Amino acid sequence: MxxxxxxxxxxxxxxxxxxxxxxxxxxxxxxxxxxxxxxxxxxxxxxxxxxxxxxxxxxxxxxxxxxxxxxxxxxxxxxxxxxxxxxxxxxxxxxxxxxxxxxxxxxxxxxxxxxxxxxxxxxxxVENLVKKLQTSTQILPWADLIHQREGGFDAELEPQLLKQRVAHFYGPTG
Missing domain, CATH: 2.160.10.10 (Hexapeptide repeat proteins)
Structure with missing residues (x-):
């Protein structure tokens, strides 16, 4: 948009x-x-x-x-x-x-x-923020999906990414 x-x-x-x-x-x-x-x-x-x-x-x-x-x-x-x-x-x-x-x-x-x-x-x-985010991104449970993305938003990966993030924040849903 x-x-x-x-x-x-x-x-x-x-x-x-x-x-x-x-x-x-x-x-x-x-x-x-x-x-x-x-x-x-x-x-x-x-x-x-x-x-x-x-x-x-x-x-x-x-x-x-x-x-x-x-x-x-x-x-x-x-x-x-x-x-x-x-x-x-x-x-x-x-x-x-x-x-x-x-x-x-x-x-x-x-x-x-x-x-x-x-x-x-x-x-x-900014350069310190980038270093910090590079380190923290590597340990995220969904880091592999971030590396697979085409650009900043990948419509094919977003549903799976959202599901992993929600499960990480709030626990698995039934």
Whole structure:
């Protein structure tokens, strides 16, 4: 689903640019898509990218001013942005970075960082997470199925994979 929506946005979404092999859930919000550049292999969960300061209209009226505050959002290659994360204007993320669920990104995320929290702060490194997951995946009861998969989802293996996972978590069902 996310792959198809990314392709739709590439053609009709008015984004500044979008790379290859991206996945974007339809619930992802781009307030100002023209200011968003997306690299290759970027995955968006249900998150929000805000390209402007929403308080400007109120400030202009309250102070009889003529203010403006917009900014680019530059998502580099190999980035994941988690559920309910918010990315504010004038931010570059990555490459090779993860934004945790619920994080509020107010400043740049360095290459290889994992960030979480409000405001988002570094909590780890992607390369360390990959090493940890490589080790833990090898000892899973369904590790052989993971290695047989064609890509991230294999319709033929998923029912068996689901059954093994549920049995592992809750015990065998009758």
């Amino acid at each position: 996310g792959d198809e929506y990314a392709e739709y946005l590439r053609r009709h979404g008015n984004l500044y640019a979008i790379g290859e092999h991206c996945s974007i859930l339809t619930s992802t919000v781009f307030t100002d898509p023209q200011y968003v550049r997306i690299g290759n292999n970027v995955h968006f969960s249900s998150c929000t990218l805000i390209g402007h300061d929403g308080s400007i209209a109120m400030l202009n009226r309250a102070y009889n001013a003529k203010l403006d505050s917009v900014g680019k959002i530059d998502i580099r290659d190999n980035v994941f942005i988690g559920f309910n994360a918010i990315v504010l204007p004038n931010v570059t993320i990555g490459p090779n970075a993860i934004v945790a669920a619920g994080a509020v990104v107010t400043k740049d995320v360095a290459e290889g960082d994992i960030v979480a929290g409000v405001p988002a702060r570094p909590i780890g490194r």
